[in-house]
Amino acid sequence: MRERLATALLALLLCASPALAQPSAVTAQVPAPVPPPIAPAQQEVVEEDAATEVPEQEEMEPATGEERWGTAHRGYLEVQSQSVNLAEGELRATLANGVLRPARGYVPMEVTLQNPGSTPRVVRIGIESNLTGRSEVAAREVEVGPHQRLVAWVPIPVGVSGGMVRLRSPDATFRPYNFYSVDGEGQSTLVLGSEKSFQSGTSLPRVEKQPKLSVRFVPPEDAPRELASYVGHALVVVAGDVTSVPADAWNALEAYAATGGHLVLVRPPRDVAGRLPLLTSNDSGVQPYGFGVVRLCGKAEECGAGLLSDADAMEAPSQGFVGVVSPVGRAPAWMHGSAMLNNGEQPLLPGVQAPVGRFLILITLFVLAVGPGGLALARRKGPVALLIAVPSVALVTCLAIVAWSVLVEGxxxxxxxxxxxxxxxxxxxxxxxxxxxxxxxxxxEGIQIPALGALLGPDLNWDMQVPEADWTNGMVVTGGFxxxxxxxxxxxxxxxxxxxxxxxxxxxxxxxxxxxxxxxxxxxxxxxxxxxxxxxxxxxxxxxxxxxxxxxxxxxxxxxxxxxxxxxxxxxxxxxxxxxxxxxxxxxxxxxxxxxxxxxxxxxxxxxxxxxxxxxxxxxx
Structure with a gap:
């Protein structure tokens, strides 16, 4: 009886004290203290500080080109070409496809020929356009000596954006292949040198979007020898050693600057005054040079910033890059009724339209003579006279038109x-x-332009004049002029x-x-x-x-x-x-x-x- 009373009393005590009924393992887990509630004003300050806080790992990451130069300053983007390899017997050929297309002038097509044999080979390079329907718009014939590697350049008018390339040699005909060129987003820039030397000399970053410069890299020893290969580019940069550029290629570069181009020397040589005889100073920066300019670079950062500034200055509001001299082309189709030339410009030569009005007068007189006049003649003289009169009047009208063309226009x-x-x-x-x-x-029949000369048509795409030319000895225009x-x-x-x-x-x-x-x-x-x-x-x-x-x-x-x-x-x-x-x-x-x-x-x-x-x-x- 006493044991039952003691048990009941213990149960009552346990119910009266719940904390004492928890096991010891559970009571050891003490919850963390809850912070006091944050006032609204204090809460905004804490959230702002948390948003601006940068982890230590992100601060250690290197900045990209766009982060370093800012969104207002962009770098360059290389327009990479594709190599096409052809072979016929012992002769090998490598052609660059998908090259950068300048805004005006010519696209320099690069063809590398290798002759491992012991007999010299003559190769003719022909370029056919897929737009004009002509047989060849550009051609060049070169001789590749025994065990020789030769780089041949064929300037193609920018109006020809694609077409067919045919290589022919005695006893060998390569398979033809299609070519195309690529329009750059930034100013077209031809760089003689490697990308590494260009980056180290200008500190310009390589970007993927909105580049200021669209770049094509060419080894200095393989640089083109004709002015036409350079004249369409907004900038030509010599990024490597100037002495590595062949003498005839340097003559073309100097002529490019003197006739209105923009030449940049990333590492000017000590004898720069002898190489550029029209320079008035050897100081770094932009200097006038004939009708063009020459930039002599100093520090890499200053050189890169100067190139971007030059690219901005070349941009015209409506036409993009415009050369030192710009002929005007025909007006587009929707303007033909109101203007003969683009932008309403007047022709340099007055009275250049065909004399349509005068010819209409002659044709009207012919119609009156054949129509009412022929009817009256048939009534008076009969149908036999009409059969003789109508061809005679037509002959007289044709002779009058020919006489006008010969005597007046010549x-x-x-x-x-x-x-x-x-x-x-x-x-x-x-x-x-x-x-x-x-x-x-x-x-x-055509004209001949020397290697240090170039013939340029209008810049606008809807009136690209495409001359046919042979580039074996300078530019010999054979048609389309x-x-x-x-x-x-x-x-x-x-x-x-x-x-x-x-x-x-x-x-x-x-x-x-x-x-x-x-x-x-x-x-x-x-x-x-x-x-x-x-x-x-x-x-x-x-x-x-x-x-x-x-x-x-x-x-x-x-x-x-x-x-x-x-x-x-x-x-x-x-x-x-x-x-x-x-x-x-x-x-x-x-x-x-x-x-x-x-x-x-x-x-x-x-x-x-x-x-x-x-x-x-x-x-x-």
């Missing part, structure tokens, strides 16, 4: 030509940029040998001038003895007396050039301040008439107008 090429020339007397050459408007009733009864404009850039000069001599207080510039002298100025003299109008080879110019002379564009507004619009990026700036001692600037000094001046034309400005140093004292 078979000659009508042209208007304008050019600007730096006369480099120390090296006996003329650096010329020019533009011409042409109209021909019959298509001419001037279609019959079609107005065309062509631009030229060239660095050609020239013996043209202006000779002056002092005779007391009189300054005698002899014109040996090869064209009639209209006007100009010369700086002799600290005074500025006005040049007289002189025929080619004539001699006259200069007069002292008034002190107010400033070589203003309207006064000296006399170019009309349509002509000035063609010279889009000419450095007028340099060309028409103050004359140093012994320099002259003159306006000439005639065909000019461009290579196409050899073409026989009936000249409507020819105006040319020449600047250089005089001969004599």
């Amino acid at each position: 078979f000659s090429i009508h042209a208007a030509r304008y050019s600007l020339t730096w006369l480099d007397r120390e090296h006996d050459r003329a650096l010329t940029v020019g533009v011409g408007g042409y109209y021909a009733n019959l298509e001419p 001037l279609p019959s009864r079609t107005y065309r404009e062509w631009a030229e850039v060239a660095a050609v040998p020239s013996r043209a000069r202006l000779i002056v001599r002092r005779e007391g207080e009189v300054l005698r001038v002899q014109n040996a510039l090869g064209a009639p002298l209209v006007a100009g100025y010369v700086e002799i003895g600290g005074r500025e003299w006005s040049l007289p109008a002189l025929a080619d080879g004539a001699e006259g007396e200069a007069t002292q110019a008034p002190s107010s002379t400033n070589h203003s564009l309207p006064e000296l050039l006399g170019f009309s507004e349509p002509v000035k619009n063609r010279f889009a990026r000419v450095p007028w301040d340099t060309l028409l700036g103050p004359l140093p001692e012994g320099d002259f600037i003159a306006k000439l008439e005639g065909r000019g000094m461009a290579p196409s001046s050899a073409l026989e034309v009936e000249l409507h107008e020819g105006l040319h400005v020449v600047r250089g140093r005089v001969d004599g004292s």
